[in-house]
Amino acid sequence: MVNLGLSRVDDAVAAKHPGLGEYAACQSNAFMKGIFTFVTGTAATLGLQMSIQRKLKYPFQWHVLVAVVTGSVASYWVTRVESQKCSHLWLFLETGQLPTDVHTVIGTSKQEEAERQMSP
Numbered sequence: 001m002v003n004l005g006l007s008r009v010d011d012a013v014a015a016k017h018p019g020l021g022e023y024a025a026c027q028s029n030a031f032m033k034g035i036f037t038f039v040t041g042t043a044a045t046l047g048l049q050m051s052i053q054r055k056l057k058y059p060f061q062w063h064v065l066v067a068v069v070t071g072s073v074a075s076y077w078v079t080r081v082e083s084q085k086c087s088h089l090w091l092f093l094e095t096g097q098l099p100t101d102v103h104t105v106i107g108t109s110k111q112e113e114a115e116r117q118m119s120p
Helices: 011-016 020-051 060-095 102-118
Strands: 002-004 007-009
Touching (some): 020 060
Antiparallel strands (some): 002 007
């Protein structure tokens, strides 16, 4: 049986999806990076605010609020990016092909269009 967090996956399902363990490890790593980013982002923002407190006079509760919001936003962004990488890994493990990136396709077509306009 394969463990996914606290739940166990049946052997038949694990056999059908051989990359399940790697995907689970990737997601776990993404969530740990998010938690680490939250803690360090909050602490860094709070420390920065404390160091410039002489110029900006406002109550300590606002220091904490701003620090927690900043840490949360940074944590969300890191977790989202890392989870997207895990999604791409899962698709690769299941299909053997990498998903096409919409931004790359759009960027390529714009670049080709610009090259066509420059050539005589």
